[in-house]
Amino acid sequence: MTIIVYNSKTGSSEKYAHLISERTGLDCYSVKDEYPRDEDIVFIGWLRRYTIVGMSKIDVSKVKAACAVGCDNVDFFNRKEVESCNGYSAETFYLRGWIVPEKLNFIERFILKMVSKKILREAGEHADMTLIDAMTKGGDFFDEAFIDPVVEFLKG
Numbered sequence: 001m002t003i004i005v006y007n008s009k010t011g012s013s014e015k016y017a018h019l020i021s022e023r024t025g026l027d028c029y030s031v032k033d034e035y036p037r038d039e040d041i042v043f044i045g046w047l048r049r050y051t052i053v054g055m056s057k058i059d060v061s062k063v064k065a066a067c068a069v070g071c072d073n074v075d076f077f078n079r080k081e082v083e084s085c086n087g088y089s090a091e092t093f094y095l096r097g098w099i100v101p102e103k104l105n106f107i108e109r110f111i112l113k114m115v116s117k118k119i120l121r122e123a124g125e126h127a128d129m130t131l132i133d134a135m136t137k138g139g140d141f142f143d144e145a146f147i148d149p150v151v152e153f154l155k156g
């Protein structure tokens with residue numbers, strides 16, 4: 001059997017986890033819950049640089065698929081770095097989530113502000129202003145369509 005295990009800071013990874021659970025029939029658990037330890041895992045967690053936060057708490061040898069939930073554009077997702085940084089070997093998917101500054105602590109908001117300034121400095125007039133705004137004021141890139149390939153992989 002396969003189960004879904006998620007770790008979410010502001011809710012978007014949790015929402016994706018429940019949607020994937022609904023569409024596949026797989027049981028869904030928070031990484032903070034008790035979950036069956038002998039099952040294969042689809043891990044869903046928020047992205048911080050190359051880390052899928054919360055993945056270090058699970059047995060990565062059980063990972064059948066990983067979903068990294070981030071705010072950045074899909075094209076900038078570095079699948080290879082994420083796989084090696086988190087120490088698993090399995091299918092990886094990227095899903096875009098939301099940013100809710102009110103649910104972040106001071107340091108997390110500060111990091112996002114610094115990163116948005118760096119993007120602005122480097123990309124200049126080509127910077128994605130929707131993303132820059134989202135990183136400082138909040139924004140929502142959640143889209144259920146992101147889970148279609150995940151569901152296809154799990155049902156296939």
Ligand SMILES: Cc1cc2nc3c(=O)[nH]c(=O)nc-3n(C[C@H](O)[C@H](O)[C@H](O)COP(=O)(O)O)c2cc1C
Binds near residue numbers: 045069070072099100
């Ligand atoms: C401190 C911090 C660092 C982040 N770093 C990244 C990143 O490197 N790449 C990215 O795409 N998103 C990054 N994000 C955005 C989150 O991954 C994104 O908001 C995600 O949707 C949060 O998922 P959640 O709603 O399940 O907590 C970062 C957010 C925070 C607070």
